[in-house]
Each structure stands twice: as structure tokens, then as C-alpha cells.
Amino acid sequence: MKQHSSGEGASGGGAPPTVADKPTKGLADVVAASTALSDIDGKAGRLFYRGYDIHDLAGRATFEETAYLLQRGKLPDREGLEAYGAELVRGRELGALVAANIGEIAEKQKPMEALRSLVSLSGADDPDKDSIAPEANLGKAARLTAQQPLLVARYHAARTGGSVPDPDPSLSIAANFLLQVTGRTPAQREVDIFDTCLVLHADHTMNASTFAARVCAATLSDMHSAIVAAIGTLKGPLHGGANEQVMKTLESISPTGVAQAVRDKLAAGEKIMGFGHRVYKTEDPRATHLRRMSQELAESTGDDTYFRMSKEMEEVVFETKGLYPNVDFYAASVYHYLGIPTDLFTPVFSISRMSGWTAHVIEQHADNRLIRPDSEYIGERDQKWKPIEER
Numbered sequence: 001m002k003q004h005s006s007g008e009g010a011s012g013g014g015a016p017p018t019v020a021d022k023p024t025k026g027l028a029d030v031v032a033a034s035t036a037l038s039d040i041d042g043k044a045g046r047l048f049y050r051g052y053d054i055h056d057l058a059g060r061a062t063f064e065e066t067a068y069l070l071q072r073g074k075l076p077d078r079e080g081l082e083a084y085g086a087e088l089v090r091g092r093e094l095g096a097l098v099a100a101n102i103g104e105i106a107e108k109q110k111p112m113e114a115l116r117s118l119v120s121l122s123g124a125d126d127p128d129k130d131s132i133a134p135e136a137n138l139g140k141a142a143r144l145t146a147q148q149p150l151l152v153a154r155y156h157a158a159r160t161g162g163s164v165p166d167p168d169p170s171l172s173i174a175a176n177f178l179l180q181v182t183g184r185t186p187a188q189r190e191v192d193i194f195d196t197c198l199v200l201h202a203d204h205t206m207n208a209s210t211f212a213a214r215v216c217a218a219t220l221s222d223m224h225s226a227i228v229a230a231i232g233t234l235k236g237p238l239h240g241g242a243n244e245q246v247m248k249t250l251e252s253i254s255p256t257g258v259a260q261a262v263r264d265k266l267a268a269g270e271k272i273m274g275f276g277h278r279v280y281k282t283e284d285p286r287a288t289h290l291r292r293m294s295q296e297l298a299e300s301t302g303d304d305t306y307f308r309m310s311k312e313m314e315e316v317v318f319e320t321k322g323l324y325p326n327v328d329f330y331a332a333s334v335y336h337y338l339g340i341p342t343d344l345f346t347p348v349f350s351i352s353r354m355s356g357w358t359a360h361v362i363e364q365h366a367d368n369r370l371i372r373p374d375s376e377y378i379g380e381r382d383q384k385w386k387p388i389e390e391r
């Protein structure tokens with residue numbers, strides 16, 4: 001019940017109920033939009049993109065096919081995929097504003113802040129920047145998906161004083177990115193694993209960053225503005241920023257003292273990053289794949305320290321709190337084994353989620369209504385105005 005309708009304000013005696021007392025705090029279980037993009041069964045631990053089980057897509061669909069599926073509504077046939085691939089290659093050219101500013105941005109901004117700025121700048125150079133028509137949105141979705149890995153790679157090169165090779169049009173997004181960021185030609189199995197990571201992170205119903213994108217898009221603002229809102233939202237450690245924090249935790253504790261360190265953190269009331277989820281009440285299906293890939297890379301690199309530590313953390317957190325790892329937990333050790341710098345883990349998440357965010361903006365614009373929830377007033381009432389000298 002809203003405070004106004006009860007007629008009981010702060011001055012009306014008795015503490016009024018607040019949203020904090022309600023099960024919907026943080027909009028838990030509130031259905032905020034209809035979508036045909038992804039679906040989660042949180043009790044069974046299942047995830048679907050446009051009706052396809054994530055377990056069927058992981059290791060089979062490429063990231064490019066997945067992006068097409070989300071943005072264009074169906075899995076592409078060979079011709080459709082080739083045409084989409086060519087569109088991605090054409091669309092990844094970065095504009096003049098990005099080129100002119102990336103050096104200074106790389107000096108002054110951390111990776112997710114930099115991406116927020118760079119995507120905003122690239123919007124100014126987009127040929128369809130003033131349109132939210134369906135065709136313009138489809139083109140922008142492809143360009144944003146193609147440009148994001150290049151923005152991350154060029155940012156990394158700018159801050160390290162290096163240079164990146166231009167993307168090879170015959171290689172996938174995953175292969176080009178690994179090559180550009182690690183500076184070495186990745187093994188095919190590493191490319192396949194990274195590509196699967198991109199597929200696993202592509203979309204996830206009404207997660208916080210997607211919601212932010214849809215709220216922005218629902219004002220009939222443009223796609224780049226919505227993506228800037230999403231990037232700022234993904235950055236936080238309760239959302240996409242958790243993958244970087246997982247790696248920092250692994251690096252900060254002794255491999256022989258994992259159980260004690262985790263128990264101490266929990267006893268001190270700390271959250272263990274990479275665990276818990278608003279929707280999954282069982283294993284996150286993406287974590288199943290990421291755990292397996294982390295183990296495989298640990299074995300192939302001959303250094304299983306972070307995988308063993310992760311497994312032990314998982315056991316202790318489950319025993320102590322009954323919490324399961326989420327997508328961010330094993331992604332951390334996978335990216336580490338692939339040679340990706342820790343502070344680029346969340347940018348990597350954004351490379352993948354760009355496909356989902358842009359598809360949600362298209363969906364929002366296609367059947368729009370302003371998103372404007374209500375709030376519950378819990379402040380003072382009937383305040384009497386006093387001139388400044390009397391306060």
C-alpha cells in the first residue's frame with residue numbers, strides 16, 4: 001500500500017511501511033518488460049536465447065551467430081551469416097572522434113569509464129545517429145557489436161604504449177580480440193573457448209544493465225545513449241564488475257589458506273564476489289560451462305592454482321552460505337588463463353553483452369511505452385517554510 005493512500009505520513013504517528021520492508025525491494029520478481037530474447041528458469045537452472053537452450057548453443061554456435069540470433073530474430077543460414085560477417089567487418093571502422101581522443105581517455109580513465117566515453121564518441125560519428133527507425137537500429141546494433149572489441153583493444157594499446165594489428169577480416173571476433181590483446185596468435189582451442197564465453201554472456205533477461213538500456217531507449221532516446229547507460233551499469237561490482245573482483249580475491253589469498261580466508265570474509269559479513277544470483281536458485285547453467293573450460297585451460301597451461309582455489313572457494317561458500325557460483329566466478333580464471341589483463345574482464349563482458357543490449361533496444365523501440373515506475377515517499381511531511389536566518 002502506498003503511504004499517500006493510507007493517509008499516514010511521518011507526522012501521522014507510527015512508522016509507515018517502507019519499500020525496504022517489501023519483497024519487491026530492488027524490483028525483485030517484478031516483471032518490467034516483455035521480451036522474446038531470453039528466458040530463465042531460475043529453479044531448474046536453465047537459460048534460453050530465443051528458445052534455444054544455452055547448453056545447445058555453448059560450444060556449437062559462434063558469437064557472430066548468437067548476435068545475429070538475438071538482433072535479427074533467428075539463427076542465420078550460411079548466406080545470412082556471411083552477409084552479417086561482412087557487415088561487421090565494414091562496421092567496425094572507428095570514427096574520427098574516437099581516434100582523436102582515445103589517447104587522452106586511455107591516460108585518464110579506467111577501462112569501463114573509457115568505454116562509456118568511447119561509445120558515446122562513436123555515436124557522434126555514426127551515420128544513422130539521428131534515427132531510431134528499425135533499419136537504422138539494425139545497422140547500429142551490428143556496428144556497436146563490431147566496434148566494442150576494437151575499442152577495448154585500441155584502449156589497451158593506447159595505455160600500454162603499444163599498437164594493435166588491424167583486425168583480420170578472415171578471423172572471428174574472438175580470434176581477433178585475443179590476438180590484439182595478448183599480442184600472440186592464440187591456439188584454436190583458446191579461440192573456441194573464448195568464443196563460447198562470448199556466447200554465454202550475450203543476454204540474460206532483465207539484468208540491471210539491460211534494464212538500464214531499456215529505460216533509456218523507452219524515452220525514445222537513441223541506441224548509443226542506451227548503450228552508454230548499460231555500460232555504466234555493467235561496471236558495478238554487484239553486476240559485471242564482479243568478474244574482476246573475483247580475480248582480485250583469488251590473487252589476494254594464499255593458495256593454501258583458501259577455506260580459512262573465505263570463512264573469515266563471510267564471518268566479517270563480506271560478500272564473496274562471483275556468488276549468488278537474483279534469479280538462479282541453483283547452479284547458473286553458464287557456470288557449468290565456465291568451470292569446465294577453466295579446468296581444461298588449467299590442465300593445458302600446466303598451472304591449475306587458480307582453478308583449484310576456485311573449486312575450494314566454491315565448496316566453502318556452498319557449505320557456509322548455500323550459494324552457487326554465478327557467471328562471473330569461473331569466467332575470471334578462464335580469462336586469466338587466456339592471458340587477458342584482469343582489468344579488461346568486465347570490458348570483455350561488455351563485448352558479449354553488446355549483442356543482447358542492442359537487441360533489447362530494438363525490441364523496446366518496436367513496441368514502446370515509457371518506463372516510469374512509482375516510488376513510495378518516506379520523507380517528512382507538512383514542513384513549515386522558514387527564512388534562511390531562522391533555520
Ligand SMILES: CC(=O)SCCNC(=O)CCNC(=O)[C@H](O)C(C)(C)COP(=O)(O)OP(=O)(O)OC[C@H]1O[C@@H](n2cnc3c(N)ncnc32)[C@H](O)[C@@H]1OP(=O)(O)O
Binds near residue numbers: 275
Ligand atoms: C553478471 C552478474 O551480474 S551475476 C552477479 C554478479 N555479482 C556478484 O557476484 C556480487 C556478489 N553477489 C551479490 O552481491 C548478490 O548475490 C547479487 C547482487 C548477485 C544478488 O543480489 P540479491 O538478489 O539482491 O541478494 P542479496 O544481496 O539481498 O543477498 C541475499 C542474502 O544472501 C547473501 N549473499 C548474497 N550474495 C552473497 C555473496 N556473494 N557472498 C555472501 N553473501 C551473499 C546476502 O548477504 C544476503 O544475506 P542476508 O539475507 O543474511 O542479509
Ligand SMILES: O=C([O-])CC(=O)C(=O)O
Binds near residue numbers: 206279326327
Ligand atoms: O541476470 C542478472 O541479474 C545478472 C546476470 O547474471 C547477467 O547479467 O548475466
